[in-house]
Amino acid sequence: MTIAQAPTTPDADGRSEGQAAGPAPWPDVTAVPPCSRLRAAVTGRLVRRALARLPLHARFAGADAVGLGGPLLEVRDPAAFHARIGTAGLVGFGESYMAGEWDAPDLVAALTVLAAHAPELIPAPLQRLRGLWAPRRPHEERNTPDGSRSNISRHYDLSNDLFALFLDDTLTYSSAVFRGFPAQWDLLAAAQRRKIDRLLDLADVGEGTRLLEIGTGWGELALRAAARGARVTSLTLSHEQRALARERVRAAGLAERVSVELCDYREARGEYDAVVSVEMIEAVGAEFWPDYFRVLDARLAPGGRAALQAITMPHERMLATRDTFTWIHKYVFPGGFLPSTQAMEETARDHTRLRLARRDAFGAHYAETLRLWRERFTERADDVAALGFDDVFRRLWTFYLAYSEAGFRSGYLDVQQYLFTKEADPR
Structure with missing residues (x-):
């Protein structure tokens, strides 16, 4: 059973069903899939040939190592x-x-x-035939309103306690902005607030601003916007996030300024001076990007500003992998898909009256953010186990955080802050 398949409503102990300690319900992990001797032999040759060309030291049990030297990858x-x-x-x-x-x-x-060598790992002839051999995304994981609710719940409703173990006190689950490297854990909360303040500044959020936030997280951005005097409507599809965000808003005495609603972005109503959305578009799905940008346009008052933070990937890789079902989809973010900067800008241009005013990239900051999360998660492995998450889950989460960090360190992934503006009514 995968995260994407398991029921994820936490029980009274903060534990997700299907992820409890004991015999692990991971059929695609605990059992090696049947594979013909010919296919396995061909795969072995292709894998060794690919690794032999990389700055790695790949060591296979019972066989000679391959690679040009570098980090060790040990196949047991x-x-x-x-x-x-x-x-x-x-x-x-x-x-x-x-x-x-x-x-x-x-x-x-x-x-x-x-x-760093992702485009070269699969031979060019097989790349051209990707549509024949690569697994396709399940139809039920399309980000329709119902599909989005299910996809979001499978990740963000795992357990608030789990996320609290490796996030800083702001409970911010997106890239921070640091003053310098290497980043330090005790400065992460300040770096997250710096990132949030940059977005609020881009959107010109201040006293009296009517702000729509698409994607609540655990509420830090809404809290900081309300502290500036804004009136905030924040939308989420996660029951767990909404419950904790509302609790934090009440504790801060800002309930009159912040409304946290369980609502799909497509169901948003009203007019706002600003819209802010942090790493939300990655969960929208390519087919719904026009809908997402049209909502930004429709909800913004004339003269309004939309500040977005988005993880991006190279345009050619985005096109090549658009329909492919990946490990991340299966185990971490069902329905997720990263846009390219080109795709975002073309979608806004072709489907809205929004105009790109600014874009800033800071991928190196995300690599450091992920490093701090990964190290914290590793340090608190016993606490993760105490929540009922088994060894397979902990290896899964370690791989996810390391895999993501590697994407940013290699330059394969980047993160951007965007400002889009809507022209004022000339009348």
């Missing part, structure tokens, strides 16, 4: 490793890590090499 069970990749591609690569069939002393370094 080559037969299972090749069987999983041969039957499930990169989904199988992640599942093999979850099963403990391969590891790396410096997981981020090894994954950074792979991310």
Whole structure:
């Protein structure tokens, strides 16, 4: 059972059903998929050939190492490793890590090499035939209003206590903005507030601003906007996030200024001076990007400003992987898809009256944010276990955080802050 398949309503102990300690319900991890000897042999040759060209030291049990030297990637069970990749591609690569069939002393370094060479890992002829062999995204994970509720719940409703273990006191689950590197844990909360304040400044949020926030998180941005004197309507699809965000708003004495609603962005009503949305578009889905931007346009008053933060990927990779079902979809973010900067700007241009006024990239800051989260998660492994999350889940989460960090360190991923403006009514 995967996160995407498991019921994720936390029980009285803050534990998600399907993720309890004991025999782990992970059928695609605990059992190696059947793979013909021919397919496994062909996969083994392709994998070794790809790794041999990389600045890695890939060591296979019972065989010679390959690679040009660099971070160690140690394959403990080559037969299972090749069987999983041969039957499930990169989904199988992640599942093999979850099963403990391969590891790396410096997981981020090894994954950074792979991310930097991602377009080269699959031979060009197979790349051109991706539509024939790559798994397709499940229809039920389309980000329709019902699909979005399910997809969001599977990740964000795992357990507020789980997220609190590795996030800082602001409970902000997006890239911070640091003053310098290397980043330090005790400065993370300040760096998150700095990021939020930059977005609020971009949107010109101040006394009396009518602000719509699409994607509440756990409420920090709404709190800081309300402290400036804004009146905030914040939308989320996560029951767990809404409950804690409302609690934090009440504790801050800002309930008269902040309304946190369980509401799809497409159902938003009213007119606002500003819209802010932090790393929300990644959960929208490419087919619904026009709808998302049209909502920004429709909800903004003339002269209004929309400040967005978005994780992006190269446009050509976005096009190549648009319909592919990945390990991240299966185990972490069902229905998720990263846009390119080109896709975002073209969608806004072609479907709205919004105009791009500014874009700032800061991917290196996300790499540091993820490093701090990953280190904190590792340090608190016993606390994660105490919440009822088993060893497979902890390897899954470690891989997710390292995989994401590697994406930013390699430059394969980036993060942007955007300002879009809506022209004032000339009348």
